Amino acid sequence: MPVLVFTDGKIYAGGYDLSGDHNEVAVGIDVEEKEFTRMGAEGKSRRAGLGEISVNGGGYVNAGTDLQDEVHFNDLGVYQRIMTLAAIGNVGDRAVTFRGVELEYVPFDAAVGDQHGFSVGAMSTGLFLPSGVVLHDTAAAETVSGSETGQQEGALSATENAYASLHVVAASGTSPTLDVDVESDDNGGFSTPTTRFSFAQATGITSEWSTAIAGPITDDWWRVAWAIGGGTPSFTFIVTFGIK
Numbered sequence: 468m469p470v471l472v473f474t475d476g477k478i479y480a481g482g483y484d485l486s487g488d489h490n491e492v493a494v495g496i497d498v499e500e501k502e503f504t505r506m507g508a509e510g511k512s513r514r515a516g517l518g519e520i521s522v523n524g525g526g527y528v529n530a531g532t533d534l535q536d537e538v539h540f541n542d543l544g545v546y547q548r549i550m551t552l553a554a555i556g557n558v559g560d561r562a563v564t565f566r567g568v569e570l571e572y573v574p575f576d577a578a579v580g581d582q583h584g585f586s587v588g589a590m591s592t593g594l595f596l597p598s599g600v601v602l603h604d605t606a607a608a609e610t611v612s613g614s615e616t617g618q619q620e621g622a623l624s625a626t627e628n629a630y631a632s633l634h635v636v637a638a639s640g641t642s643p644t645l646d647v648d649v650e651s652d653d654n655g656g657f658s659t660p661t662t663r664f665s666f667a668q669a670t671g672i673t674s675e676w677s678t679a680i681a682g683p684i685t686d687d688w689w690r691v692a693w694a695i696g697g698g699t700p701s702f703t704f705i706v707t708f709g710i711k
Contacts, residue, residue, distance in 0.1 A: 477556030479705060480538065481548050482672030484605060484636040488535035492524035494552055494563055496597050520565050520595050522552065525576060525586035539587055542569045547592050549632050549674040551707050557604050559618055564632045564707045565595030566676055596630055599709030603691040605636060608703045610695065617655050617690035623682030623710060631677040631708045635669045641698030645669040647706060651686035661686065
């Protein structure tokens with residue numbers, strides 16, 4: 468694996484891209500320790516309990532409507548906010564996606580003479596995808612209907628589910644509409660795609676966590692397809708996907 472210099476990480480919370488406001492972020496994936504040592508044991512016995520994700524980050528304050536300071540302030544304590552973090556965030560890159568709650572926001576984190584900084588902390592609430600994949604990225608705005616290059620993420624067994632998340636971080640136009648589907652197929656050319664999940668129609672910035680797509684599914688290729696309507700519409704959005 469090549470050495471990765473962390474220069475352009477992606478941080479999405481709900482319908483907002485907060486990447487450019489942060490200069491550091493740390494993601495921790497942990498499971499609880501559950502001891503079950505019995506009489507006669509030669510040492511302590513432990514099992515893994517429930518898991519969780521913790522996120523801590525910080526950067527420079529960007530104040531204004533729908534900007535970093537307002538978003539973090541309004542998100543404080545909001546239950547199951549959809550969050551996605553990725554080292555790069557291009558299609559095919561790995562991503563961590565979860566529903567969480569922001570538990571701490573420090574809007575003043577600087578010494579005299581320093582740039583006005585902030586720090587923030589969040590935790591997962593419920594299911595999380597520690598190793599998902601980006602199916603569509605925010606590298607460019609979409610203005611017409613289309614589909615993304617497929618990713619071979621594997622089939623689903625009878626005990627597995629697939630999940631997807633959508634962050635729409637920018638929208639413009641006259642009555643713009645965006646309909647996003649997650650499709651699967653048994654080949655990378657998607658000659659016979661099957662729609663597995665459809666997100667609710669977006670008309671502005673928004674986010675959504677999919678309901679479970681239950682296995683078994685023998686298709687092992689996955690992609691995003693979208694339909695755009697309205698007058699001179701434009702949407703910037705990211706979709707992540709994972710099997711668990």
